Amino acid sequence: MKILPSVAIFVIISVLSITGCKSEKPLQFCEGVTSDGKPAHCGSIFTTGDLTGVLTLKEAPGVETVTIDILEKNDFSSQPYNNYTHKIDPDTTQITFPISLYREGTFTVEILQGKSRLAKGELKIVDTY
Numbered sequence: 738m739k740i741l742p743s744v745a746i747f748v749i750i751s752v753l754s755i756t757g758c759k760s761e762k763p764l765q766f767c768e769g770v771t772s773d774g775k776p777a778h779c780g781s782i783f784t785t786g787d788l789t790g791v792l793t794l795k796e797a798p799g800v801e802t803v804t805i806d807i808l809e810k811n812d813f814s815s816q817p818y819n820n821y822t823h824k825i826d827p828d829t830t831q832i833t834f835p836i837s838l839y840r841e842g843t844f845t846v847e848i849l850q851g852k853s854r855l856a857k858g859e860l861k862i863v864d865t866y
Contacts, residue, residue, distance in 0.1 A: 764856040792832040804849040
C-alpha cells in the first residue's frame with residue numbers, strides 16, 4: 738500500500754511540471770525578427786529607439802487590424818503614450834508590430850482585438866546617453 742501514495746505524488750509532480758512549462762511567452766519585445774520570422778534579441782529592458790513587438794497566438798485572430806495601446810507607467814497611475822491601429826494577416830498566429838519609444842520609463846503594451854485584450858506586457862526603456 739505504500740507504493741500507491743508514492744506513485745500518486747510522482748504523477749502529480751509530473752503533470753505540474755509539464756503544464757507549468759512554457760516554451761515562449763505569448764508577447765515578446767525584440768530588436769527585430771529573423772528572415773524566417775523568429776523573434777531576435779528579445780527582453781524587457783531596452784535603450785531608447787525602435788523595437789518590434791511579437792505576439793504569438795494559439796489561433797489566428799480572423800481580423801485584419803488590431804489596436805496597439807502603449808501606456809507610460811507613473812508612480813501611481815498609467816498615462817497614454819501612443820495608440821494606433823495595426824494591419825495584420827487574419828490567418829496568421831504571429832503578429833509583429835513596431836514600437837517606438839524615445840523616452841525613459843516603464844511602459845505597458847496592450848494588443849486589443851475590438852475591446853478584447855489579446856495580450857499585455859511591460860518593458861523598461863533606459864537612456865544610455
